[in-house]
Amino acid sequence: MSQTTPRPGLRPGTGPASQNEITAEIEAIEADAAARVAAGGSPELQPRRDYAPYRSSVLRHPTHELVRVDPEEVERFSPAFGHTDVNPLESNLTIAHTGEPIGERMTVSGRVLDGEGRPVRHQLIEVWQANAGGRYVHKRDQHPAPLDPNFTGVGRAITGDNGEYSFTTIKPGPYPWKNHINAWRPAHIHFSLFGNAFTQRLITQMYFPGDPLFALDPIYQSIADAEARARLVGQYDHSLSVPEFSLGYRWDIVLTGPKSTWMESEGADE
Amino acid sequence: MSEPETAQIPALQTPSQTIGPFYGFALPYAGGPELVPGYHPRAIRFHGTVTDGDGEPILDALLEIWQADENGALSRELGSLDRDGFTFTGFGRCATTIAGNYTFTTLRPGAAGSAAPYILVTVFARGVTHHLFTRAYFAEDSALHATDVVLSAVPVDRRHTLICVSEGVVGGAESYRFDIRLQGENETVFLDFDA
Numbered sequence: 001m002s003q004t005t006p007r008p009g010l011r012p013g014t015g016p017a018s019q020n021e022i023t024a025e026i027e028a029i030e031a032d033a034a035a036r037v038a039a040g041g042s043p044e045l046q047p048r049r050d051y052a053p054y055r056s057s058v059l060r061h062p063t064h065e066l067v068r069v070d071p072e073e074v075e076r077f078s079p080a081f082g083h084t085d086v087n088p089l090e091s092n093l094t095i096a097h098t099g100e101p102i103g104e105r106m107t108v109s110g111r112v113l114d115g116e117g118r119p120v121r122h123q124l125i126e127v128w129q130a131n132a133g134g135r136y137v138h139k140r141d142q143h144p145a146p147l148d149p150n151f152t153g154v155g156r157a158i159t160g161d162n163g164e165y166s167f168t169t170i171k172p173g174p175y176p177w178k179n180h181i182n183a184w185r186p187a188h189i190h191f192s193l194f195g196n197a198f199t200q201r202l203i204t205q206m207y208f209p210g211d212p213l214f215a216l217d218p219i220y221q222s223i224a225d226a227e228a229r230a231r232l233v234g235q236y237d238h239s240l241s242v243p244e245f246s247l248g249y250r251w252d253i254v255l256t257g258p259k260s261t262w263m264e265s266e267g268a269d270e
Numbered sequence: 271m272s273e274p275e276t277a278q279i280p281a282l283q284t285p286s287q288t289i290g291p292f293y294g295f296a297l298p299y300a301g302g303p304e305l306v307p308g309y310h311p312r313a314i315r316f317h318g319t320v321t322d323g324d325g326e327p328i329l330d331a332l333l334e335i336w337q338a339d340e341n342g343a344l345s346r347e348l349g350s351l352d353r354d355g356f357t358f359t360g361f362g363r364c365a366t367t368i369a370g371n372y373t374f375t376t377l378r379p380g381a382a383g384s385a386a387p388y389i390l391v392t393v394f395a396r397g398v399t400h401h402l403f404t405r406a407y408f409a410e411d412s413a414l415h416a417t418d419v420v421l422s423a424v425p426v427d428r429r430h431t432l433i434c435v436s437e438g439v440v441g442g443a444e445s446y447r448f449d450i451r452l453q454g455e456n457e458t459v460f461l462d463f464d465a
Contacts, residue, residue: 046285047399054288056397059323060452064428066402066462069420073383074390075403075463077344079336079361085351115283124351128296138292140330154296156351190290192297198336199463203394203401205287222399223285231284253284 017180019216025053026221033224043225053218055179076197081124083158091157093127093169094150101151103132103170105246108206108234111163112193114257119163120200126192127155127167134175134187143175168246174213186213186220193253200255207233208249286400291330293394294365298332301353303364305335305376308443312340315445316389316406316434317373320366322397323453327370331395333450335362335374335406338387342380375443378408386414386421388432393450402460406448407433424459431458 017025029051033044049061094101112120130136130153133145137152153172157165167189174187188205195201207220214220223229231254240248289297306313316335320328338344339358350361364372379387388405405420415421421429434446450458 045283047287049399051399054397054399056288057399058397059326060328060395060397061399062402062457062460063323063453064457064459066460067420067423068462068464069423071463072385072419074336074338074344074385074388077336079350079359080346080348081350082348084348126297128293130292136292137295140294141292152295190287190293190296192289198390198392199403201334201392201401202284202286203289204284205290219288219290219399222287228282228285231282232287254282256283 016178019180019182022053022180022183022218023216026215026218029053030221030224030226037225043228044223045225045228047222048224051218051222054222055218057222071197071199075199078123078194078196078198078200081158081194082122086124086156086158088157091155091165091167093129093153093155093167096152096154097150099150101131101148101170103148103151103173105168106171106249107166107168107240107242107246108189108249108251109164109166109240110234110250110252112159112165112195112253112255113163114195114200114255116257117254119161120159120193120195120255121161121163123159123194123196124192125157125159125165127169127189129153129169129172129189130175130187132170132173134173136175145173145175171208171247174211179218184213184216186211186217191253193255195255195257197257200257202253202255204253205232206251209233209236288396288399289332289394289401291396293332294330298363298365299351303362303372303374304353305337305360305362305374306358307355308375310375310377312377313375313443314378315373315440315443316376316448317371317445318447318449319370320372320393320395320450321370321452325451325454327366328395328452329366329368329370331366331370331372331393331398333364333366333372334392334394335364335376335389336360336392337376337379337389338382340377340380342382342387344382378410378444381411381414384417384419386411386418389448391448391450393452395452398452402452403463404450404458404460405432406446408446409433409436420461428457428459431456
């Protein structure tokens with residue numbers, strides 16, 4: 001299985017790094033990003049592709065600059081998804097098995113919007129996550145935390161007329177990984193989203209407020225701008241909590257655009 | 271390093287994060303790589319290998335393709351996730367194998383708009399912090415390549431990375447190889463859509 005794990009410490013350095021070394025690299029890059037903003041540059045809204053503290057990025061980022069082009073017709077459209085593609089029960093991750101999963105039952109709800117704040121309607125959202133013990137149902141995940149026979153950790157939904165979505169699940173646990181010595185991922189839920197144009201495609205992760213692992217995690221920190229990465233943190237919203245049942249989190253997602261957004265012909269968005 | 275509690279500022283884009291290594295139980299689905307069944311009379315094989323900066327195969331990449339149909343039209347049909355075997359939706363998804371290979375069964379696209387025909391390819395993988403877009407063009411359409419806006423924007427010596435290698439009929443279908451090199455020699459051209 002050696003090929004399935006990152007090659008820790010391959011570059012830079014020789015062996016697996018300590019957390020202090022990784023943290024120092026993270027802080028140096030954040031200082032560099034802040035200096036660029038201070039010098040009049042734009043804040044970095046997206047993660048750096050070449051982000052050495054996240055060792056797996058070292059050999060997996062292009063060294064040439066991306067070629068900037070205008071989207072054409074193919075990129076201005078997106079696949080059509082609909083309720084015939086996704087069963088509404090798939091938005092409840094706690095009912096996939098005969099018993100209740102172990103963990104803190106929660107809902108995560110919000111809206112998917114484009115860059116002008118308009119709802120992204122009737123598009124596909126997919127989520128996946130670890131269980132309450134921080135273990136994924138994935139054969140390459142060898143973290144020795146228990147699997148939960150009542151939890152797979154996969155959900156799908158189609159956004160509503162106002163771009164809204166809601167998943168019922170259990171709160172995922174943090175888990176160790178092999179980026180460096182004593183590396184731990186903050187608890188997160190993976191989200192995959194489609195917009196009205198393929199240029200809006202997004203895969204990202206939602207985090208939970210106040211996680212002490214944020215400052216230590218090179219994936220979260222790969223977005224060098226603190227305000228930008230804070231957009232990945234869901235908010236606890238007591239009005240979304242259900243008495244005697246579940247805790248509520250709110251997380252709105254904003255896709256790029258809308259310069260290239262293809263509008264439904266009957267869509268009367270002005 | 272203090273973290274702002276939350277900053278849900280509308281209209282500021284939500285940043286990307288890597289797909290990570292553990293999507294395999296979530297995103298791939300039955301029929302994902304088969305935009306048409308293999309027995310379709312004009313089915314083509316669209317395949318290749320995804321490699322890293324050391325030339326090593328990437329066994330945990332996820333590729334998505336999105337394309338026009340044979341007439342250059344973008345499908346508005348539902349059913350990409352739950353295929354009926356007859357409706358062409360233009361979307362496909364395929365995880366790479368332990369050898370870093372992928373294979374889609376699809377149709378050669380027609381020209382949509384003024385661009386030469388191509389398949390839009392999106393690459394996700396552990397270590398890829400933000401997905402990468404590229405386009406796969408076909409040598410058969412070379413007459414249209416000279417005027418294609420995107421190919422024209424690419425340095426001449428890198429253009430070949432966007433054109434499939436025609437392998438002729440293999441196993442009953444026209445086969446096109448489109449290798450994706452994330453880094454290093456013959457690095458694939460990746461596109462940033464000004465969106």
